[in-house]
Amino acid sequence: MIAATAIAVSVFVSFQVASELMDRKLLDAAEDQLHADSRVLATNAERAGLAQVQLPPYPGSGRLVRVILSDGSTRTPAGQPALPPVSEQAGRVAEGASIDLLESTDWNEGYRVYTLRVGDGAVQVADLADDSPVNQFGFGMLLIGLLCVAGGALVGRSVARAALAPIDRLTAAAVHVADTRDLDADIPDEGGGEIRQLIRSINDMLAALRDSRQAQRLLAEDAAHELKTPLTSLRLNVELLIRLDRRGTLDSSLPAESRTRLLNDLGAQVAELSTLAAELTEVARGDVSDESTELIDFADVVVAAAARARSRMPDIEVALDVSSVWVSGRPAALQRAVLNLIDNAGKWSPANQPVHVRLRAVGASAILEVDDAGPGIDAADAPRVFDRFYRADSARALPGSGLGLSIVQRVVDAHSGRVTAGRSTRGGALLQVGLPAASPPTGSQWFTAGNGTAVR
Structure with missing residues (x-):
C-alpha cells in the first residue's frame, strides 16, 4: 500500500507538471503561428489596402481572419464562421489611439485572437482554442498512472512478502517457544542486514x-x-x-x-x-542484586569481614596486613566473598596457627591473599575447588556446603577480577583474589598496627 500510494502521488504530481508545461508549450506555439499569419495578412493589406485586400474563402478549418476598417466596420472571408465582436482593446489598436501592436487573448467562445495595427485600421487572426491534445495527454497519463499503481502494488507486495518472510518464520518460532517452552529450537539464520x-x-x-x-x-x-x-x-x-x-x-x-x-x-x-x-x-540469586556499585576502600571491606570471622570463629586468630586500595564494587558482596575465604581458611588452620590476610596494590590491581597452615589443597582438587557443592574427600567430615568458594568465584567474576588457589609458604592453602584498582578520592593510607589490626 505504501509503494502504491507513493507511485500514485508521483504520477499525479508528474501529470500536473507535465500538463502545465505542455499547455504552455502549445499556447506559445499557437501564438507564434498567429503572429506569423497576421504579419503575412498585414503585408498584403499594406500593399492592396484594407478595403481591397483579397480574403480567400474559408477552407472549412484552420485559422480565421478579419479586417477592421477605420470606420469600425469589418471584413471577413466568405463562408467563415462569425468571430466574437471586436473588443474595446482591439478597437483602440485599429484607431491608433494607443500602441501600434496589441496582442490580446480572448477565450470567449473558445477563440484566440491576435490584432495587428495596419494603416488606418487593423487585421486580426484567430483560431479555436483546442484543448484536445492536453486532454488526450492527460487521459494517457491517467492510464499509465493506473498501470503503474497496480504494478507498484503487486511488486511492492511481492518484495514486502519476500523481505518479511524471515520475520514471519521468526514470529512462528517465537510462538512455538512460548507455547512449548522448547528452548532447543534454533531459528534458521537467514535474511540480511x-x-x-x-x-x-x-x-x-x-x-x-x-x-x-x-x-x-x-x-x-x-x-x-x-x-x-x-x-x-x-x-x-x-x-x-x-x-x-x-x-x-x-x-x-x-x-x-x-x-x-x-x-x-x-x-x-x-x-x-x-x-x-x-x-x-x-x-540462586546469581548476579541479581539491589546493591549499587560504588567507589570503596577495599581495606574497609577486608577489616569488616575479618571482624565478623573472629566473632564466628573465636578460636582462630586472623592476622591482618592490609593497605588502602580503592576499587569499584558492591561492598556487601565483596565482604561476603572475603568472609567466605577467611571461613574456609579457618576450617583448615590449626588452633595455634593464625589465618593470614594480606591486601596490597600491585600495579593496577588490588591483590588479596588469604592463607592458612593446614594440609593445603591437593593438585587433583585445585581445578574444582570453586565448583558448586564440590568438596574434597578430606573435607567430607568438616562442616560446610561446598558453596563458599563458588560464591567467591561468582562475586569476583562480577567485579571483573580473578581468583586462584595454590599452596602457601606455610604448607597450607593460598587463595588469591585480584580486582581492578580505582583512583582513590583522597590521599588517606592504611598501615598495620603491631597487633595485626589495620588502622588509618
Missing part, C-alpha cells in the same frame, strides 16, 4: 536461556543431594527422641552423656542446614 542480526540476537538469547535453565536444574539437583544427608540424619535423631519419649524410656534408654551428644548433633545439623539454605539463596 538487520533481520539477520535480529535472528542471531534471538538465537543468542535462546542459548543463554538454555544455559540458565541447565544451571538451574543442576543447582536444584545438587541442592537436593546436599540436603538429603543432613535432613536424613536430623529426621532419624528426632524420630529416636520422639519414640523414646512416647515409651517413657527417654531417661533410662538414653544416658545424659548420650543425650547431650545427640542434642549437640541436632544443633550442628540445624546450623548446617541454615548455612546451606543461606548459601543456596545466595547462589
Whole structure:
C-alpha cells in the first residue's frame, strides 16, 4: 500500500507538471503561428489596402481572419464562421489611439485572437482554442498512472512478502517457544542486514536461556543431594527422641552423656542446614542484586569481614596486613566473598596457627591473599575447588556446603577480577583474589598496627 500510494502521488504530481508545461508549450506555439499569419495578412493589406485586400474563402478549418476598417466596420472571408465582436482593446489598436501592436487573448467562445495595427485600421487572426491534445495527454497519463499503481502494488507486495518472510518464520518460532517452552529450537539464520542480526540476537538469547535453565536444574539437583544427608540424619535423631519419649524410656534408654551428644548433633545439623539454605539463596540469586556499585576502600571491606570471622570463629586468630586500595564494587558482596575465604581458611588452620590476610596494590590491581597452615589443597582438587557443592574427600567430615568458594568465584567474576588457589609458604592453602584498582578520592593510607589490626 505504501509503494502504491507513493507511485500514485508521483504520477499525479508528474501529470500536473507535465500538463502545465505542455499547455504552455502549445499556447506559445499557437501564438507564434498567429503572429506569423497576421504579419503575412498585414503585408498584403499594406500593399492592396484594407478595403481591397483579397480574403480567400474559408477552407472549412484552420485559422480565421478579419479586417477592421477605420470606420469600425469589418471584413471577413466568405463562408467563415462569425468571430466574437471586436473588443474595446482591439478597437483602440485599429484607431491608433494607443500602441501600434496589441496582442490580446480572448477565450470567449473558445477563440484566440491576435490584432495587428495596419494603416488606418487593423487585421486580426484567430483560431479555436483546442484543448484536445492536453486532454488526450492527460487521459494517457491517467492510464499509465493506473498501470503503474497496480504494478507498484503487486511488486511492492511481492518484495514486502519476500523481505518479511524471515520475520514471519521468526514470529512462528517465537510462538512455538512460548507455547512449548522448547528452548532447543534454533531459528534458521537467514535474511540480511538487520533481520539477520535480529535472528542471531534471538538465537543468542535462546542459548543463554538454555544455559540458565541447565544451571538451574543442576543447582536444584545438587541442592537436593546436599540436603538429603543432613535432613536424613536430623529426621532419624528426632524420630529416636520422639519414640523414646512416647515409651517413657527417654531417661533410662538414653544416658545424659548420650543425650547431650545427640542434642549437640541436632544443633550442628540445624546450623548446617541454615548455612546451606543461606548459601543456596545466595547462589540462586546469581548476579541479581539491589546493591549499587560504588567507589570503596577495599581495606574497609577486608577489616569488616575479618571482624565478623573472629566473632564466628573465636578460636582462630586472623592476622591482618592490609593497605588502602580503592576499587569499584558492591561492598556487601565483596565482604561476603572475603568472609567466605577467611571461613574456609579457618576450617583448615590449626588452633595455634593464625589465618593470614594480606591486601596490597600491585600495579593496577588490588591483590588479596588469604592463607592458612593446614594440609593445603591437593593438585587433583585445585581445578574444582570453586565448583558448586564440590568438596574434597578430606573435607567430607568438616562442616560446610561446598558453596563458599563458588560464591567467591561468582562475586569476583562480577567485579571483573580473578581468583586462584595454590599452596602457601606455610604448607597450607593460598587463595588469591585480584580486582581492578580505582583512583582513590583522597590521599588517606592504611598501615598495620603491631597487633595485626589495620588502622588509618
